[in-house]
Amino acid sequence: MSSQLEKVQELINLRKEARLGGGEKAIAKQHERGKYTARERIEQLLDEGSFEEIDMFVRHRCHNFGQEKKSILGDGVVTGYGTIEGRLVYVFAQDFTVFGGSLSETMALKICKIMDMAMKMGAPVIGLNDSGGARIQEGINALSGYAEIFQRNILASGVIPQISAILGPCAGGAVYSPALTDFTIMAKGISYMFLTGPKVVKTVTGEDVSQEDLGGADVHSKKSGVCHIAAEDGEDAIRIIRKLFSYIPQNNLEETPLVECDDPIDRVDDELNEIIPDSANKPYDMYRVIGAIVDNGEFLEIQPDYAKNLIIGFARMNGQAVGVVANQPKFLAGVLDSNASRKGARFVRFCDAFNIPLVTLVDVPGFLPGTGQEYNGVILHGAKLLYAYGEATVPKVTVTLRKSYGGSHIVMSCKQLRGDMNYAWPTAEIAVMGGAGAVEVLYAKEAKASEDPKKVLAEKEAEYNKLFCNPYNAARYGYIDDVIEPRNTRFRVIRALQQLATKKVVNPAKKHGNIPL
Ligand code: HXC
Numbered sequence: 104m105s106s107q108l109e110k111v112q113e114l115i116n117l118r119k120e121a122r123l124g125g126g127e128k129a130i131a132k133q134h135e136r137g138k139y140t141a142r143e144r145i146e147q148l149l150d151e152g153s154f155e156e157i158d159m160f161v162r163h164r165c166h167n168f169g170q171e172k173k174s175i176l177g178d179g180v181v182t183g184y185g186t187i188e189g190r191l192v193y194v195f196a197q198d199f200t201v202f203g204g205s206l207s208e209t210m211a212l213k214i215c216k217i218m219d220m221a222m223k224m225g226a227p228v229i230g231l232n233d234s235g236g237a238r239i240q241e242g243i244n245a246l247s248g249y250a251e252i253f254q255r256n257i258l259a260s261g262v263i264p265q266i267s268a269i270l271g272p273c274a275g276g277a278v279y280s281p282a283l284t285d286f287t288i289m290a291k292g293i294s295y296m297f298l299t300g301p302k303v304v305k306t307v308t309g310e311d312v313s314q315e316d317l318g319g320a321d322v323h324s325k326k327s328g329v330c331h332i333a334a335e336d337g338e339d340a341i342r343i344i345r346k347l348f349s350y351i352p353q354n355n356l357e358e359t360p361l362v363e364c365d366d367p368i369d370r371v372d373d374e375l376n377e378i379i380p381d382s383a384n385k386p387y388d389m390y391r392v393i394g395a396i397v398d399n400g401e402f403l404e405i406q407p408d409y410a411k412n413l414i415i416g417f418a419r420m421n422g423q424a425v426g427v428v429a430n431q432p433k434f435l436a437g438v439l440d441s442n443a444s445r446k447g448a449r450f451v452r453f454c455d456a457f458n459i460p461l462v463t464l465v466d467v468p469g470f471l472p473g474t475g476q477e478y479n480g481v482i483l484h485g486a487k488l489l490y491a492y493g494e495a496t497v498p499k500v501t502v503t504l505r506k507s508y509g510g511s512h513i514v515m516s517c518k519q520l521r522g523d524m525n526y527a528w529p530t531a532e533i534a535v536m537g538g539a540g541a542v543e544v545l546y547a548k549e550a551k552a553s554e555d556p557k558k559v560l561a562e563k564e565a566e567y568n569k570l571f572c573n574p575y576n577a578a579r580y581g582y583i584d585d586v587i588e589p590r591n592t593r594f595r596v597i598r599a600l601q602q603l604a605t606k607k608v609v610n611p612a613k614k615h616g617n618i619p620l
Contacts, residue, residue, distance in 0.1 A: 121160070148187070156181060159176060162174045163207045191226040195230050227351070236276075256283035270340060272295060289323060294319070295320075328406060374590075383506070395593065402418045403417045415447060425459060428515075439488070441476060452495070454497060461498070467508065485514060490619065493521065527577065528589045533583070534571035537572075538567045
């Protein structure tokens with residue numbers, strides 16, 4: 104064998120060794136845990152054969168605790184680039200078979216390198232997390248590695264989309280990188296995120312709690328809102344990322360690629376003309392309306408199990424990606440509260456940062472009253488949603504289906520928050536408050552003084568409702584651009600979006616605003 108051939112063979116052998124990560128035994132253990140390896144995950148994520156690995160020969164530089172004797176090619180993370188549906192994406196996948204995927208100084212350098220490349224090329228970064236946290240043997244060097252990653256997460260925020268999948272442990276400060284990214288997908292059963300684990304919790308607070316109950320996918324998708332979508336398992340998480348990716352652009356200067364639309368734009372849905380119940384207190388399902396107006400009824404919901412009174416997610420209208428924000432009358436009557444406001448605000452800001460038009464469907468009775476909400480800071484949380492809509496410069500189309508009262512009317516993308524096209528169904532009630540509450544304030548004394556207080560209040564309520572609880576009063580002042588037939592909603596929204604395609608609005612120059620956090 105020539106010396107060149109020998110060198111080529113050495114390369115082939117080294118590559119083979121690197122691809123085994125922590126070795127066959129560790130890979131078998133990973134499979135036993137119900138988890139895929141880093142490389143298997145990347146294969147599932149990217150278009151077949153598109154992955155180009157970078158830094159396969161990196162090794163850690165630690166000499167503490169005999170680490171110099173345990174040096175593994177690639178050092179616990181697989182990094183590189185490839186494509187999803189032909190579009191460039193940068194990816195890192197932590198390799199649990201190598202030191203439990205723990206983060207070393209060199210592992211951080213690998214991750215930072217592909218983040219820097221993603222910024223240079225204007226392409227999204229997807230992180231597949233499965234790690235025991237900071238590499239304990241490396242001490243402060245591991246910590247500084249985390250900080251380097253966080254700094255890049257921050258600078259990349261709003262410039263390139265960042266998506267995290269949690270496919271194993273993600274504990275301690277490690278949780279902050281996913282938290283800084285735009286979307287966090289957790290796989291049920293195998294993933295958990297917490298700042299301090301059950302043992303520390305027990306020591307500090309005396310509380311007994313399992314990993315699952317402290318930071319499993321269920322907890323973070325239903326209670327904390329940290330997780331945007333809880334996937335059934337690791338494979339499902341990756342399938343969801345591919346789907347999510349199809350709705351978002353490469354960076355803040357581009358738009359999401361158009362998809363050919365085989366759903367007629369003038370498709371009418373007669374059932375929408377009858378969907379609003381006669382009784383104002385009866386709910387209907389907002390999912391039905393969303394399904395009726397978007398292309399082929401396809402909707403990727405974000406945070407489906409958190410603050411269900413507000414629905415957010417991605418869909419397409421005539422092939423163009425849109426962000427949908429809609430009150431859900433079926434849950435808490437569609438009221439806005441702290442959690443719904445925070446959920447909506449972050450989504451609106453994501454869409455605005457990445458040039459995704461907003462379609463807002465309104466049926467909101469108001470903000471949830473009470474000490475629970477006030478003590479929780481609903482004033483600040485509600486202001487977040489208000490801020491997000493008012494700041495957004497992407498095309499904004501709003502349709503009011505039924506209730507739109509008071510502060511919640513303003514917050515839900517009203518005309519004065521630079522709503523571009525604001526439509527209402529004939530069933531819309533756009534007023535400062537509902538009729539019953541209004542007459543209590545205005546006519547309580549008069550009713551009390553009368554022989555039949557109930558009758559007086561009922562008459563005044565009917566008068567109030569006739570005057571205010573309709574769309575025409577708002578339309579009369581131009582606050583509503585048109586009152587539309589519900590069955591035509593799809594067509595009218597698409598027409599509006601087509602008109603708004605060349606919209607250009609620039610906010611005043613500033614370092615950054617001060618959103619009420
Ligand atoms: C070095 C680690 C490690 C770590 C795991 N390993 N975590 N090595 N540093 N942080 C190693 C184990 O020693 C083991 O090596 C291998 O990875 C697999 O781990 P197991 O414990 O066998 O796996 P499992 O039973 O599934 O348990 C997984 C685990 C557990 C729950 C993640 O390993 C664990 O609790 N690890 C420590 C978590 C932790 O406290 N991390 C530090 C947090 S502080 P061998 O050689 O036996 O195969 C932190 C600060 C960050 O992260 C701050 C950022 C700002």
